[in-house]
Amino acid sequence: MIPVFFGLGLLLLAIQTTIFHLMPAWLGRPDLLFLLLVFIALYCEPFRGLILTLLLGLLVDVLSGIYLGVIPLVYLLFFLGTKALTRHLALQDSINQVHVVVVGFLTTTAVGHLLTSLLAPEYYQLWNWSLLLQNLVILSVICLPFLHLCHHLQRLIGGTPPLSVLTFLSFKRRSSSANRFKS
Numbered sequence: 182m183i184p185v186f187f188g189l190g191l192l193l194l195a196i197q198t199t200i201f202h203l204m205p206a207w208l209g210r211p212d213l214l215f216l217l218l219v220f221i222a223l224y225c226e227p228f229r230g231l232i233l234t235l236l237l238g239l240l241v242d243v244l245s246g247i248y249l250g251v252i253p254l255v256y257l258l259f260f261l262g263t264k265a266l267t268r269h270l271a272l273q274d275s276i277n278q279v280h281v282v283v284v285g286f287l288t289t290t291a292v293g294h295l296l297t298s299l300l301a302p303e304y305y306q307l308w309n310w311s312l313l314l315q316n317l318v319i320l321s322v323i324c325l326p327f328l329h330l331c332h333h334l335q336r337l338i339g340g341t342p343p344l345s346v347l348t349f350l351s352f353k354r355r356s357s358s359a360n361r362f363k364s
């Protein structure tokens with residue numbers, strides 16, 4: 182599972198750094214890799230998710246970071262916070278996933294901006310609210326189809342095929358003598 186989602190992360194990062202920068206800025210440049218990180222935080226096992234989050238954060242940091250380690254730290258904090266919340270809240274439901282994306286994107290952007298400002302006070306960064314809100318709207322619209330696509334990919338990797346006609350054709354008949362409720 183790690184190589185497949187790492188490859189998907191590489192593909193999304195390549196799309197973000199090449200194709201999205203060729204388009205006009207008014208169309209928006211959503212952070213598709215963040216949607217993958219939300220999926221990893223919600224549905225992957227903790228150890229595998231930590232490895233994927235760290236690797237993808239390092240890749241983003243090498244390609245577009247100011248100080249090495251800021252973006253992986255922000256991504257790891259997001260991953261750990263989301264994992265801690267999923268233990269007590271039902272964040273895997275489709276209704277709550279949009280909220281996780283919006284709040285998570287705002288939080289990771291704010292923490293990344295704060296860390297960058299603390300480490301490099303001479304590098305003055307302003308919040309571009311119009312771009313941030315534009316990215317939030319785009320991410321909130323495409324998050325559910327993207328997360329369902331990733332969930333479908335995870336089911337295919339895990340060996341459990343999606344519900345189809347073939348699953349009904351391979352119906353096995355149980356023997357009537359076995360009663361599993363009888364002690």
